[in-house]
Amino acid sequence: MAVVDSFEYLFREISLVCRSTRDALAFLGALYASRKTFQFIGCVLKAGNDHLLSKLSRWSNLQKRFGKWAVVTGSSEGIGRAYARELASRGLNIVLISKKENRLYRTAKDIEEKFGVQTCVIGINFNEGREIYQEIWEAIKDKEIGILVNNVGVTYDYPQPFLEVPTEMLWQLINVNVATATMMTHMILPQMVERCKGAVVMVSAGSCDKITPLTTVYSATKRTFRQVPKYFAKQYEYQDFLDYWRIVVQSLMPFYVATRMTRFSETLSRPSIMIPSAADYARHAIATLGYTSRTTGYWPHTLQGWIIQCIPDSLWMWGATRLNYAFKRQTDERIKRRSLRLMHSDQSQESDS
Numbered sequence: 001m002a003v004v005d006s007f008e009y010l011f012r013e014i015s016l017v018c019r020s021t022r023d024a025l026a027f028l029g030a031l032y033a034s035r036k037t038f039q040f041i042g043c044v045l046k047a048g049n050d051h052l053l054s055k056l057s058r059w060s061n062l063q064k065r066f067g068k069w070a071v072v073t074g075s076s077e078g079i080g081r082a083y084a085r086e087l088a089s090r091g092l093n094i095v096l097i098s099k100k101e102n103r104l105y106r107t108a109k110d111i112e113e114k115f116g117v118q119t120c121v122i123g124i125n126f127n128e129g130r131e132i133y134q135e136i137w138e139a140i141k142d143k144e145i146g147i148l149v150n151n152v153g154v155t156y157d158y159p160q161p162f163l164e165v166p167t168e169m170l171w172q173l174i175n176v177n178v179a180t181a182t183m184m185t186h187m188i189l190p191q192m193v194e195r196c197k198g199a200v201v202m203v204s205a206g207s208c209d210k211i212t213p214l215t216t217v218y219s220a221t222k223r224t225f226r227q228v229p230k231y232f233a234k235q236y237e238y239q240d241f242l243d244y245w246r247i248v249v250q251s252l253m254p255f256y257v258a259t260r261m262t263r264f265s266e267t268l269s270r271p272s273i274m275i276p277s278a279a280d281y282a283r284h285a286i287a288t289l290g291y292t293s294r295t296t297g298y299w300p301h302t303l304q305g306w307i308i309q310c311i312p313d314s315l316w317m318w319g320a321t322r323l324n325y326a327f328k329r330q331t332d333e334r335i336k337r338r339s340l341r342l343m344h345s346d347q348s349q350e351s352d353s
Helices: 007-051 078-089 102-115 131-140 167-195 216-223 228-234 278-287 299-310 313-352
Strands: 069-073 093-098 119-123 145-150 198-203 247-252
Touching: 007 299, 069 078, 069 167, 078 093, 078 102, 078 145, 078 198, 078 278, 093 102, 093 131, 102 119, 119 131, 131 167, 145 167, 167 198, 167 216, 167 247
Parallel strands: 069 093, 069 145, 093 119, 145 198, 198 247
Antiparallel strands: none
């Protein structure tokens, strides 16, 4: 009993337990570190494939690989217009589908004159209902559509809490961001399957990975097509066609690009390395087609995505909320100043009269 009751014996037993616990924790730590290391290596290799090897591609003849015509929705401005120009520069004829505005026809004329390809212009408001798709089909049914770029989309005029978003805007977000890409893909994919070649590009958004406060519904609608390539391929819906050599389905997830969608902020409207112009973004993104099913399309955005994935959700929500509220305050102040200027202008006109 003296030995058992001694402090030396008790210390020795506790040390044995601690050593075994320490070894178990060290083993778990090593497994965790190994897992994170392999994930990091995988991310680096994927980024190298997406943004480096893709630029060395021998698949420069997109017309031969996919087909003679490309359909680009939302092609009168922004990413859609820039992507259409990039496709035209590679010899594809372009079907431009957007609202019936002068800039749509100017885009078509510019593409024809600069790149010597054919264009087909379809002036459509995608918020008008299901009848428009029959009109689109009548215009394209005799064309060999090799690439479909589902780019058209709408977002809030500026960051807003959910209950402040107008009802009409909520309907537009669903009709344009979700229904359009679904129906256009359903319309055009059959001929790609029949020819065993083609490409479908879903232009999503970087915010679809983490729902962003004050743009909640927009982020949710863009998340709809984040996993489309994965489910088409891995759920075996078209496993015989969706491979590297036949039909490509790609989800593009850009972060901020300097377009009209970012006009609510002067900072976001100025192109920089992290906020590229639409032309710079499209040039990088089109090179990834056929190399990856999911990508930001632009290497600084990939770095940005890595950082965001490392941020805890609570910290992300806090930071994104503060940032978007800052954008909202700037826009509210700008609207207020514009209203005051208009009011003063009206008053001066009344006094003159």
